[in-house]
Amino acid sequence: MFCALPGTHSNGCDYIKTAIEKGAKAILLSTNVDFPETEGCVYIYNDNPRYVFSLMAALFYPKHPKHQIAITGTNGKTSTADFVRQLWILKHYNSATIGTLGVISNTNYHYTGPVLTTPDPITLHQILTNLVKHDIQYVALEASSHGLDQYRLDGLTLEAGGFTNLTRDHLDYHHDLQHYLEAKLRLFKHILPIGGIAAVNADMDQDVLKQIKQTIQERQQKLRLVGEQGEFLKLISVTPLPEGQKLEIKIMTGEQISVTLPLLGRYQVDNILLAIALIAKDTIDVKNLISLLPQLKGVRGRMEQAAILPNGAAIYVDYAHTPDALAHLLQSLRPHTHHKLYIIFGAGGDRDAGKRPLMAQEAQKYADHVIITDDNPRNENPELVRKQVKVGAPDALEIAGREEAIAQTIKKLQKDDILVVAGKGHEQGQIIGTTVYPFDDVTIIQKYASRL
Incomplete structure (x- = not known):
C-alpha cells in the first residue's frame, strides 16, 4: 500500500x-x-487519510505496551516523560520514553531510527511492538503539536494524558496561539479515552486552563490539577538548597509532605508533580511516589551541569528555546547565583521568527550578562537571525560562532558566577544550511573549562 x-x-x-x-x-x-x-x-x-493511516498502523502492529501515557505542552514534555520513566523504574517496572531524546529504556532495546518528538505512525507502532518484545509494558510518549495535528498518535490506547503549559512556539506552523492550543487539545478530545486520567499544571494561563478543563469535563476524564493552584498535588513552598530544593506538598487528602529534590530549577518541580499525577493509582501510591523523589536524576540537556570551574563558577546547558522557557530557566537559576548570571543563546532558523526578540527580552530581564550567538541557522542567514534576536536586547553582546561565544564567556567567569548555554540542550549537531555538523554544548564547554 x-x-x-x-x-x-x-x-x-x-x-x-x-x-x-x-x-x-x-x-x-x-x-x-x-x-x-x-x-x-x-x-x-x-x-482524513492521515487519521486512517494511523489506525492502519496500529492494526498492523497490534502489540502495544499495556500502560501508555502521553504528555503535551510547550515546555517540559521531555523532562516529565523522563521523570515518569524513572519513577516506574524505581517501582521495578521495565519502562521507556519515546520523544525528543529518542527511545530510552532500562532494557537492552536500542532504537537507531530517526529521532522526532513524535514519530510517524509506522515508526511509532514499530517501536511500541519492539518494546513489548523486550518485556516493556510501561511507556511515556511526548505528544508534540505537530504530531497531534497530523494524527500521528491516533490509534494509541492511553491511560493518562498530561498538559504542562502553553506559551508561544511553532507559530510558523500553527499561525496563532488558538490553533496551537486546538492541536494540543486533540490529545484529550480524540485520543485519551473517556474516563482516562488528565493531569494538568494548574498554574498556566487561566484562559488556556479554562479551555483545557472544559474539554476534559466534556470527555468525563479524571482531572488532576497540580502546582501552586493544584488540588490533586498542591505545592506549598519551594526552598532552594545548594544541592537542590526542598518541597512542601499538600496531597489531595490534605496531608502535607516534605521532601528534598536533588535537582536545581523551579520548573523541574512542575514537571515532577505532573509526572506523579499521571501515574499515581491512589493516595498510598502518591505517598510512595513522593518518597522516591530524592532518587531522581537530571534529564540530558535539561538544566544539565556541564562544568564547575576551578574558581567555583558553574556552567549549565538547557534546551530552553522559547521566551517562556528562557524566563523560567533564568528565574530557576537566580536563587543559586551568588554573583553574576550569564546566558548564551540564539534562535533557530526556518522557525517562528516572531519569538526571537521576545526571547532576548526575557534574557535581558533575568540575566546580568546576555550573549547572543548562533543556534541552528538552517537555511537562514545567521547574521540576520542574530539581528532579529538583538532587537529585544540591544545592549547584549553578539558573538557569531557558538563555540567562540562559549570560549570567550568561560574566560570571563568569576567566583560564584553561573553561565547557562541555552537552546540546543541534548542536541549533538548544529544545522547550517542542510548540513548537520557535529556540535555538543556540553563537550564544547568541558573542552574550554579544562584549559583553565
Whole structure:
C-alpha cells in the first residue's frame, strides 16, 4: 500500500505513479483528489487519510505496551516523560520514553531510527511492538503539536494524558496561539479515552486552563490539577538548597509532605508533580511516589551541569528555546547565583521568527550578562537571525560562532558566577544550511573549562 498524504512542502499524490511502478497494489488518498485510476490497483478514498493511516498502523502492529501515557505542552514534555520513566523504574517496572531524546529504556532495546518528538505512525507502532518484545509494558510518549495535528498518535490506547503549559512556539506552523492550543487539545478530545486520567499544571494561563478543563469535563476524564493552584498535588513552598530544593506538598487528602529534590530549577518541580499525577493509582501510591523523589536524576540537556570551574563558577546547558522557557530557566537559576548570571543563546532558523526578540527580552530581564550567538541557522542567514534576536536586547553582546561565544564567556567567569548555554540542550549537531555538523554544548564547554 502507498499512502498519498498531503504534506507541507509536497503532496503524496505526486508520487502515486512511481509507487505503482514499484509494485503498490493499494493507494490511500484524500476524497477530494481527482486521480486517474490504474487497473489492478485498489484506491481507498477518505476525507482524513492521515487519521486512517494511523489506525492502519496500529492494526498492523497490534502489540502495544499495556500502560501508555502521553504528555503535551510547550515546555517540559521531555523532562516529565523522563521523570515518569524513572519513577516506574524505581517501582521495578521495565519502562521507556519515546520523544525528543529518542527511545530510552532500562532494557537492552536500542532504537537507531530517526529521532522526532513524535514519530510517524509506522515508526511509532514499530517501536511500541519492539518494546513489548523486550518485556516493556510501561511507556511515556511526548505528544508534540505537530504530531497531534497530523494524527500521528491516533490509534494509541492511553491511560493518562498530561498538559504542562502553553506559551508561544511553532507559530510558523500553527499561525496563532488558538490553533496551537486546538492541536494540543486533540490529545484529550480524540485520543485519551473517556474516563482516562488528565493531569494538568494548574498554574498556566487561566484562559488556556479554562479551555483545557472544559474539554476534559466534556470527555468525563479524571482531572488532576497540580502546582501552586493544584488540588490533586498542591505545592506549598519551594526552598532552594545548594544541592537542590526542598518541597512542601499538600496531597489531595490534605496531608502535607516534605521532601528534598536533588535537582536545581523551579520548573523541574512542575514537571515532577505532573509526572506523579499521571501515574499515581491512589493516595498510598502518591505517598510512595513522593518518597522516591530524592532518587531522581537530571534529564540530558535539561538544566544539565556541564562544568564547575576551578574558581567555583558553574556552567549549565538547557534546551530552553522559547521566551517562556528562557524566563523560567533564568528565574530557576537566580536563587543559586551568588554573583553574576550569564546566558548564551540564539534562535533557530526556518522557525517562528516572531519569538526571537521576545526571547532576548526575557534574557535581558533575568540575566546580568546576555550573549547572543548562533543556534541552528538552517537555511537562514545567521547574521540576520542574530539581528532579529538583538532587537529585544540591544545592549547584549553578539558573538557569531557558538563555540567562540562559549570560549570567550568561560574566560570571563568569576567566583560564584553561573553561565547557562541555552537552546540546543541534548542536541549533538548544529544545522547550517542542510548540513548537520557535529556540535555538543556540553563537550564544547568541558573542552574550554579544562584549559583553565
